[in-house]
Amino acid sequence: MSGLGLEAQQAAVRAFVQDPAQLLTEYVEVESGKQNRRPQLLAAMAEARRVGSTLLIAKLDRLSRNASFILALRDSGVDFVCCDMPDANTLTVGLFAVLAQHERETISKRTKDALMAKKARGFQLGNPQNMTPAITQQGQATMQRNAREHPANQQAAMLADLLRAQGQTLWQIADRLNAAGYRTRRGKAFHATTVQRLLPALPHA
Numbered sequence: 612m613s614g615l616g617l618e619a620q621q622a623a624v625r626a627f628v629q630d631p632a633q634l635l636t637e638y639v640e641v642e643s644g645k646q647n648r649r650p651q652l653l654a655a656m657a658e659a660r661r662v663g664s665t666l667l668i669a670k671l672d673r674l675s676r677n678a679s680f681i682l683a684l685r686d687s688g689v690d691f692v693c694c695d696m697p698d699a700n701t702l703t704v705g706l707f708a709v710l711a712q713h714e715r716e717t718i719s720k721r722t723k724d725a726l727m728a729k730k731a732r733g734f735q736l737g738n739p740q741n742m743t744p745a746i747t748q749q750g751q752a753t754m755q756r757n758a759r760e761h762p763a764n765q766q767a768a769m770l771a772d773l774l775r776a777q778g779q780t781l782w783q784i785a786d787r788l789n790a791a792g793y794r795t796r797r798g799k800a801f802h803a804t805t806v807q808r809l810l811p812a813l814p815h816a
Contacts, residue, residue, distance in 0.1 A: 621637075623669050623695070624637075638655040639651060665691060668693045670694065766793070781806045781810075785805070
């Protein structure tokens with residue numbers, strides 16, 4: 612469930628569940644702008660997988676705008692049903708993912724084109740003399756955020772979250788991502804360092 616319109620969504624879920632089915636556990640995911648980390652989603656998928664139950668989603672339409680959510684849902688291997696779109700399936704959510712990812716890529720390309728145009732006109736995009744420790748730290752945080760939000764990394768980031776929750780090390784996660792065919796936003800193989808950028812809150816291992 613999303614944190615928005617919570618009571619209405621809870622009512623929709625209860626109305627959707629009919630005997631002999633029963634609601635086992637409820638998870639509420641509070642949306643926060645562009646934040647892609649969804650701990651309650653991960654917990655709900657893990658619990659559904661553990662007990663072999665179906666994941667019931669109150670509203671897919673709002674969350675479908677978040678590509679990382681869609682990709683994680685599609686690739687989780689967990690059966691799911693959406694109250695507002697009961698006929699949704701892996702093909703449907705895959706289409707949502709393509710559309711959301713295309714939108715993000717278009718915005719990213721426009722931003723890069725605008726910066727390149729400024730640079731071509733002689734605009735100084737950065738000043739090394741101003742690289743204080745605070746600015747350097749802020750730049751590193753921005754790199755981590757960009758790594759997680761880049762369309763090429765969103766699916767890998769969610770999978771990395773799931774693997775980390777299972778206790779795997781950064782190197783093990785990198786091996787799994789590479790074996791599954793994932794690449795970084797620069798098209799290169801994953802290493803522990805690039806996995807760490809997908810998981811900025813976690814220590815190196």
